[in-house]
Amino acid sequence: MDKKKVFYEARVFLLMLLVISSLRSALADWNDVPTGSMKPTIEEGDRVVVNKLAYDLKVPFTMIELLKWSDPKRGDIVVLFSPADGVRLVKRVVALPGDKIEMRENQLLVNGQAAIWKPVAQRDDDEQGASFIVEETMGGKSHDVMFTPQIPATRSFGPLVVPAGRYFVMGDNRDNSNDSRFIGMIERRRIVGKAMAVAFSLDRNHWYRPRFHRFFKGIQ
Numbered sequence: 001m002d003k004k005k006v007f008y009e010a011r012v013f014l015l016m017l018l019v020i021s022s023l024r025s026a027l028a029d030w031n032d033v034p035t036g037s038m039k040p041t042i043e044e045g046d047r048v049v050v051n052k053l054a055y056d057l058k059v060p061f062t063m064i065e066l067l068k069w070s071d072p073k074r075g076d077i078v079v080l081f082s083p084a085d086g087v088r089l090v091k092r093v094v095a096l097p098g099d100k101i102e103m104r105e106n107q108l109l110v111n112g113q114a115a116i117w118k119p120v121a122q123r124d125d126d127e128q129g130a131s132f133i134v135e136e137t138m139g140g141k142s143h144d145v146m147f148t149p150q151i152p153a154t155r156s157f158g159p160l161v162v163p164a165g166r167y168f169v170m171g172d173n174r175d176n177s178n179d180s181r182f183i184g185m186i187e188r189r190r191i192v193g194k195a196m197a198v199a200f201s202l203d204r205n206h207w208y209r210p211r212f213h214r215f216f217k218g219i220q
Helices: 003-026
Strands: 028-032 046-051 056-058 065-068 077-081 088-095 100-104 107-110 116-125 129-138 141-147 157-161 166-170 191-203
Touching: 028 191, 077 166, 088 107, 107 129
Parallel strands: none
Antiparallel strands: 028 046, 046 191, 056 065, 077 088, 077 191, 088 166, 100 107, 100 157, 116 129, 129 141
């Protein structure tokens, strides 16, 4: 085969890869979830679809914002770069810029309003032991959170006021999550996008068996 033709086809292939990866970086992506910090909403082994256009448009492969049309809302599940080590995390926004937040024995209070709990279920985990799940309602929005009383955790803090341009994020697995209690509040520019759904899920404890009941499952 002619060397010029080989060189031309290689350049075309590399250009296609660059375009595809740039679109993925700027528009949409998926994020592997290796830990249980967002249980029961998101499980280990879930692949979460991330809408990178939910809030803004960034320069591909950077945190530089080109255009912004929205900001994260309280209750959104977002993908972000940790300020501690740069690792991508999936967490829930629980407080916005200007909010006053505190937690008393795992009960959140935002601007003086306490979250309302409604018991949902109990589950047993091979590593954590018995946990219980409650439906937490804050500001008219509800989602499930999980508590595991027997493991050490930071269950009280504050009150704190969230500075301008930052967000307080937490995991739904409240007693086992590396979140704003430990890594600090999150700069707006570090938020990659909004997690929308589980694309597919593999059970890592059972030879990566597909969990078909979680495929294409919406999350909120």
